[in-house]
Amino acid sequence: MHITVKLFATFRNGRFKVAQQEHPDGTDCRKIVLELGLTEEEIGIILVNSRHATLDHLLQDGDTLALFPLVGGG
Amino acid sequence: MDKILRVNMTDLTTKLETVPTEWAGLGGRGLTSTIVAAEVPADCHPLGPNNKLVFAPGLLTGTAAANSGRLSAGAKSPLTGGIKESNAGGTAAQMLARLGIKALIIEGLPKADKWYNLHVNKDGVTIQEETELLGKGNFAVIEDLEARLGKKTGVLTIGPAGELKMTAANISVKDPDSKIRSHGRGGLGAVMGSKKIKYISIDDAGAPGIKIADPEKFKVAARTFAKALLDHPVSGEGLPTYGTNVLVNILNEAGGLPTRNFTVGQFEAHDKISGETMHDTIVARGGKPKHGCHAGCIIQCSQVYNDKDGKYVTSGFEYETIWGLGADCCIDNLDDIARADNLMDDIGIDSIETAVMFGVAMEAGILPFGDSKEMLRLLTEEIGKGTPLGRILGGGAGSVGKAYGVTRVPVVKNQGIPAYDPRSVKGIGITYATSTMGADHTSGYTIATNILNVGGYVDPLKKDGQVELSRNLQIATAAVDSTGMCIFIAFPALDIPECLPALIDMINARFGINLTGDDVTNLGKHILKVEHQFNIEAGFTNKHDRLPEFFKTEPVAPHNAVWDFTDAEIDEFWNF
Numbered sequence: 001m002h003i004t005v006k007l008f009a010t011f012r013n014g015r016f017k018v019a020q021q022e023h024p025d026g027t028d029c030r031k032i033v034l035e036l037g038l039t040e041e042e043i044g045i046i047l048v049n050s051r052h053a054t055l056d057h058l059l060q061d062g063d064t065l066a067l068f069p070l071v072g073g074g
Numbered sequence: 075m076d077k078i079l080r081v082n083m084t085d086l087t088t089k090l091e092t093v094p095t096e097w098a099g100l101g102g103r104g105l106t107s108t109i110v111a112a113e114v115p116a117d118c119h120p121l122g123p124n125n126k127l128v129f130a131p132g133l134l135t136g137t138a139a140a141n142s143g144r145l146s147a148g149a150k151s152p153l154t155g156g157i158k159e160s161n162a163g164g165t166a167a168q169m170l171a172r173l174g175i176k177a178l179i180i181e182g183l184p185k186a187d188k189w190y191n192l193h194v195n196k197d198g199v200t201i202q203e204e205t206e207l208l209g210k211g212n213f214a215v216i217e218d219l220e221a222r223l224g225k226k227t228g229v230l231t232i233g234p235a236g237e238l239k240m241t242a243a244n245i246s247v248k249d250p251d252s253k254i255r256s257h258g259r260g261g262l263g264a265v266m267g268s269k270k271i272k273y274i275s276i277d278d279a280g281a282p283g284i285k286i287a288d289p290e291k292f293k294v295a296a297r298t299f300a301k302a303l304l305d306h307p308v309s310g311e312g313l314p315t316y317g318t319n320v321l322v323n324i325l326n327e328a329g330g331l332p333t334r335n336f337t338v339g340q341f342e343a344h345d346k347i348s349g350e351t352m353h354d355t356i357v358a359r360g361g362k363p364k365h366g367c368h369a370g371c372i373i374q375c376s377q378v379y380n381d382k383d384g385k386y387v388t389s390g391f392e393y394e395t396i397w398g399l400g401a402d403c404c405i406d407n408l409d410d411i412a413r414a415d416n417l418m419d420d421i422g423i424d425s426i427e428t429a430v431m432f433g434v435a436m437e438a439g440i441l442p443f444g445d446s447k448e449m450l451r452l453l454t455e456e457i458g459k460g461t462p463l464g465r466i467l468g469g470g471a472g473s474v475g476k477a478y479g480v481t482r483v484p485v486v487k488n489q490g491i492p493a494y495d496p497r498s499v500k501g502i503g504i505t506y507a508t509s510t511m512g513a514d515h516t517s518g519y520t521i522a523t524n525i526l527n528v529g530g531y532v533d534p535l536k537k538d539g540q541v542e543l544s545r546n547l548q549i550a551t552a553a554v555d556s557t558g559m560c561i562f563i564a565f566p567a568l569d570i571p572e573c574l575p576a577l578i579d580m581i582n583a584r585f586g587i588n589l590t591g592d593d594v595t596n597l598g599k600h601i602l603k604v605e606h607q608f609n610i611e612a613g614f615t616n617k618h619d620r621l622p623e624f625f626k627t628e629p630v631a632p633h634n635a636v637w638d639f640t641d642a643e644i645d646e647f648w649n650f
Contacts, residue, residue, distance in 0.1 A: 070528065071324060072521075072528060
């Protein structure tokens, strides 16, 4: 299945901003996180199609996954 | 000994007073709101003789506590018609605290058509007539005062917008680099202008300094507190690297970035104005990605932004301003937004109110969406010069909406709604609706929990738990705003268990008292109730705790969310 992966803030360092990726059915967010060389602890916010999700969330064909470290501001 | 400085502009007299017992345990917002509620008739005209302008450093300001250098300014707001506290960094708060000044209260209006300045030093405060700097921008005022009085001089000043009593006018505070931080919201610059005070200069030579009741206990607590700030990923890494503007991309991704005057929740050109792009641009041009708004700030979320030739354009370049001129006005050019930020600092006008105003002005057809060149012209030629159009624009979003018959006007209690769409981030909608300050994201920052996974998680698109979340955060914020602390200490305070007790320990060690967590919560509740009561006496009812109609009737993409709280659900907020 086809997944759009977006990375933000420090996650972009040495990686990318946006990538189109192919993954087998049944792939969850955790698998993509680990494949990127990120650890579970580093992940602050996961958004799938603009909705908050967890590492266990199973992705569907055509989903957009956005990954952020913990960030904040005002 | 702590003292109150009182300035009467009607008879041009000044007084040094001892601190009344009931004010002794208060600082910052707790003190400004208490004084305004006690001494300002709620039904007075904010620009008339009965309003008072109060400045107060926080309880910990002037000590070695990290991030404690904020100054509160309070008055009846000419923008909202209710009570107002607005706090800012800069150097003035710590200077006033070291001088032992718990509050500076300015009352009355001059009889003569003359302008004045105030000078504060170890002997008190003096009033002098001012002629030279009238009509000048804030940067010129600071430059002139440093030349006249020395580099170390503290400055609180208004620009042309304040002199012209525009309701979006702010009060500027000199920062450690002789640039500007602002008491931005609520038109406090117009109150200072009404009292015909162009600036207040501060000299803290020979100041008695701060006495700590239990220095050893203070040192231990201060260390624990600073460690918590540095350990938390938001205050320790995200904010210093990307500034507050790191939020553009995440709010865009979450569908809560108000765009094109609050008609959509995502901005196509978000990456061009994002914190990530801003960071890379600053580094490439030799600017500073990290900068503190006051001495002792260890978060350093501010920055210095240069143009492509490496020349200074602006500093303290915040998410709110960049969102407002960027997404809300559809301007995708960070350099033009930076120029506008600098102009707003110089003119002395709130960059949130003005950005929201431009979104409404674009909808009104005064200028096209995305037209940054015309925006810069309107700032310089109309607002800066106080033309009739400039005065309408300088009155903020509500003023333009009324003058031009616009129905989509994002304000609560006439104050512009900041950078988070309340339909798709519902907790912040409760804060906008119920805040005693008018629409104000900082008074109960539910974005932390709705979007950023700080202090837990409450689904931004559902109503469940939002009223309680906003209430708890507004209570905590009222207390934090009284300490002189930067509100960003809330990020570690929500997640790191040692942080808040260390803050309370510092207050206890400073004053030799024994506050508990409950005392602090009760202080927050008390402040909110005092402010709410002032607003009720000023004529506000629960019907003013509402969002504009269009949020209920216009779904916002991408979630097609509407504002769906009932009146009764919102009114539950005050049930404490």
